[in-house]
Amino acid sequence: MALKxxxxxxxxxxxxxxxxxxSECTEPRTDVVGEAGNAVQAMDMIQRTHCELVLLDVxxxxxxxxxxxxxxxxxxxxxxxxxVTAYAEHAVSAFEVEAxxxxxxxVRRERLQQALQKVxxxxxxxxxxxxxxxPPEALIIQERGRSERVALSDIIYLxxxxxxxxxxxxxxxxxxxxxxxxxEARYSHLFVRVHRNALVxxxxxxxxxKHTDPVDGEGxxxxxxxxxxxLAVSRRQLAAVREALMx
Numbered sequence: 001m002a003l004k005x006x007x008x009x010x011x012x013x014x015x016x017x018x019x020x021x022x023s024e025c026t027e028p029r030t031d032v033v034g035e036a037g038n039a040v041q042a043m044d045m046i047q048r049t050h051c052e053l054v055l056l057d058v059x060x061x062x063x064x065x066x067x068x069x070x071x072x073x074x075x076x077x078x079x080x081x082x083x084v085t086a087y088a089e090h091a092v093s094a095f096e097v098e099a100x101x102x103x104x105x106x107v108r109r110e111r112l113q114q115a116l117q118k119v120x121x122x123x124x125x126x127x128x129x130x131x132x133x134x135p136p137e138a139l140i141i142q143e144r145g146r147s148e149r150v151a152l153s154d155i156i157y158l159x160x161x162x163x164x165x166x167x168x169x170x171x172x173x174x175x176x177x178x179x180x181x182x183x184e185a186r187y188s189h190l191f192v193r194v195h196r197n198a199l200v201x202x203x204x205x206x207x208x209x210k211h212t213d214p215v216d217g218e219g220x221x222x223x224x225x226x227x228x229x230x231l232a233v234s235r236r237q238l239a240a241v242r243e244a245l246m247x
Contacts, residue, residue, distance in 0.1 A: 002031035003116060004050055008042045008065070009035075009057040009084065014105070018055060018084065025113045028120050039063035046072070051079045053119050058085040058094070066090065069097040080119045091147030095140050102147055137187070139167060141174045150174060152190055156204045156226045158183055160197040170226035192244040194222050194233045202244045208233060 005022060007015045015035045022030045033049045036042035038060050045051070054072070058065040065083060072078045081099040083090070084107060091102045100122050101115040137152045150167060159166045160180045167174040184191065184199055191199040200222060207223040209230075220233040222241055233241050 002029040003120065004033045004052045005030050006033055006042065006045055006049070006051045006054045006079070007035045008037075008039075008054055008060075008068075010037050010060045011057075012037075014057070014084075018107070021107060021109050021112050024109050025116055027113065028116055030116065039065070039068040042068060043071070046079065052123065053080045053082065053116075055082050055084050058083060058087060058090050066093050066097060069094070069099060073097060080123060082115050082119065088142075088147060091142065092140050095138070095147075095149055101149070104146070137190075139176055141167065141176055143175055148174070152187060153203075155191075155201055156224050157198060157200040157231060158191065159199075159231070168227060192237075192240050194231055194237050194241050196234065198231050200224060200231060200241075200244075205241065205245045208238070208241055208245055 007018050009015050009018070015037075019032055019035075022032060033051055034045045036045055039062060042054065042056075046054070054069075056065045056069060065085070069081045069083075072081065081097070082101045082103060083094045083099050084103045084105065086105045088104050094102045100119050103111060103115060138149045139152065139155070141148045141150050150169065154169045155167055156170065157168045158176075158180060159168070163177075165176040165178055165180060165183070167176045180197070180199060184193055190202060192202050192205070194200050201224070204224040204226060205222060206225050209221050209223060211219050211221040211230075211232075213219060220235070220238055221230040222233050223230050
């Protein structure tokens with residue numbers, strides 16, 4: 001079944017290009033149910049037409065895309081939102097209104113197809129889970145002019161390095177601009193502190209082992225699922241890490 005899409009952009013050429021890109025995407029297939037040049041037109045079409053996804057520009061005359069997305073969130077069965085914009089700096093605001101993805105112009109077909117697949121997966125999860133369940137908790141990583149949503153469930157460890165935090169998943173490393181103490185306070189149910197400079201995923205703790213270092217002497221290390229490296233465990237945090245292992 002095709003994903004029903006509404007294109008919202010104040011530029012006619014941008015809407016036309018998006019139609020072309022959508023026609024080239026086959027997994028999933030899409031059905032463009034309409035176009036709108038501003039938020040008022042978009043709301044009218046959404047109320048009259050069954051729409052599963054809104055491809056939404058940020059900067060438009062009158063009500064902007066972020067405000068429209070926030071309004072759509074209040075609907076009983078809101079469409080998914082993917083922002084398509086020339087401005088990368090609004091990514092954090094976009095994900096705060098629960099956008100599934102954030103694309104910057106010019107959009108490549110491969111990147112659009114990836115966003116569509118995220119929408120299908122997100123909608124399938126919502127339909128199969130609790131009606132009140134929101135999107136998975138995530139960090140918004142901004143690197144080299146792009147923004148990426150990294151689910152907390154995918155993170156193996158967070159390690160403070162100088163002014164930044166290394167965010168490690170099984171696939172890659174990201175650089176996050178933030179404070180480790182803030183992340184610990186917000187997500188203590190998901191991560192346990194192993195050292196003054198590191199938090200690890202509770203679910204990833206595989207073993208706690210004694211380690212002998214020729215310089216520092218005896219100490220403890222934690223082994224984690226998904227990565228080969230081991231992280232040092234301070235004596236102060238040893239009991240908490242062992243508790244995470246047992247839990």
